[in-house]
Amino acid sequence: MFARKFLSDISQASLLQCIVFLTVMSIFFTFNSPVFITQVNIVNILTASAVIGLMGVGATFVIACGSIDLSTAATMALSSVVCAWTAQNLHLSGLAPICIATVAGGLCGLVTGLLINLTRAPSFIITLGMLSINRALAFILTGGIPIYGLEERITSIADATLCGLSFPAAVMLAGMLVGYLLLSRTKFGAHTLLLGDNPGASEAMGLRVARLRLGIFSLAGCFSGLAGFIFMARTNSGDPSAGMNYELVAITAVVLGGANLFGGRATIPGTLAGVLCLGVLQNGLNLMAISTFYQTLFVGLVLVLASFLRRLGPHQ
Amino acid sequence: MSELKLQSVKKSFGVTTVLQGVTTSFSSGTVTAIVGDNGAGKSTLCKTIAGVYHPDSGKISLDDLSLTHLSPHETREAGIEMIYQDLALAKQHDVVSNLYFGREKTRWPGWLDRKTMSAQSRVVLEQMGIKLPSLRTPIGLLSGGQQQAVAIARALLFSPTVLIMDEPTAALAAREIEHILDLIKKLKERGLIVILISHRLNDVFAVSDRIIALRSGSIVADNLVQETSMQDVVAQIMIA
Ligand SMILES: Nc1ncnc2c1ncn2[C@@H]1O[C@H](COP(=O)(O)OP(=O)(O)OP(=O)(O)O)[C@@H](O)[C@H]1O
């Protein structure tokens, strides 16, 4: 049953396109760079995709419910700053910093959800506001100067390797798994998708929409917070300007993975494929020593091409 | 025997008053039709009973239970089901998800139990004589009549006490309408409180026991079906 459901999830037309695209790109890069298809490089791709990947899981839920979250990157930066600051001052180590970052992100998400419920304004507007607020708070907390030189034990957990994977890569894959189980196997996930499909009907059929929305945004916040910890560990600093524009990259990945930007349809395997598409593209172009200006260009082209191909697909 | 009571129910949206003090009651084993012109307030009245809207003043109760301030979640728990005029379906979701919309079955420790839901959906659709190409296709790809059938099946899935049908035959072909009318008669025999909104007076006269005419949010006529005629009803609806 589990396997069959999983297969039917990944056999969706749009996701299949994404996987085909990923394969084609990988073959192309394999021929153009001898190191592309090595274990080290594959782990590199996963590691480099971890921050976007984790934010992407949260973004998948938000998009699935018919909303949009523009504040994920700002939340990520604020969480990493809060985490760096408290861990440094309270001399924390081990799991505590991870928990602090995740909770800080979750609280940001909770506030966003509360504001959307209270004002009944479109999520676009509220999260645009939260983007500015969270980013500003991160700058205010640090006085604009990144918290450098973290004590080693704060981020030492991030040096661990699990089953040959780096810590960021392992956390991202675990996050994807948790997201997958939540979205496609629980009532919470089912309600998230139903809300995005038809908000009026969800109300009429007795879904507790306000509570559901709080849950979704808090969850997305937690994933951003966790991404914040990973970002902090990788750069060994609490940087208020961390991940500028990453929210758009995360949304790009979700849409590449076949989600309906207007809600009702989104999958975690799709998001993973979308994240990997972007990761492979960037990594491959790096290996071929192509300038980052062109990399941005290619990301844009891929998104446009994917949207175009989707119009030809059987789903529309 | 249950009784659904409305006492001077008023509802406005901004400056437009849509229901101006509706008082009436509905009892088990009867089919009550609500007729009226477009914009008379029929859907609003029923959505107020279902908890989608809350009355500005007045009371609604089902036997001893006050429904006045309940949410749609709570009215469904109380056994009130409504088939909405727009069907309230999730178009990108399949038949099973729509049948169990808001009432998904789970098994330990909280996973969705799709297997049971699919199996039971199949049984229910079979019982109701509804034939669908597949339970897995997004419902938006089914025909209007098939979608309506799913909305009806959903309303009956959890054996309600009150069934409100807002234009349940609007998208159906003649043969399917017959089917629905038969179904309504059966539900009446089972002792449900059935409220039927319809523009098709033929259908109304075929199944109803009582006809309420609504005009600009007020009840202007309330007759047993044998005491009235189609001309009377048309006159009640039309004349201002
Ligand atoms: N949510 C709402 N906000 C504002 N006005 C509304 C709302 N719902 C209904 N109305 C208004 O209330 C009036 C009655 O609408 P309602 O849908 O109850 O009519 P109806 O009798 O069901 O008509 P129809 O036969 O066309 O379905 C209309 O004038 C409509 O514009």
Ligand SMILES: [Mg+2]
């Ligand atoms: Mg109506």
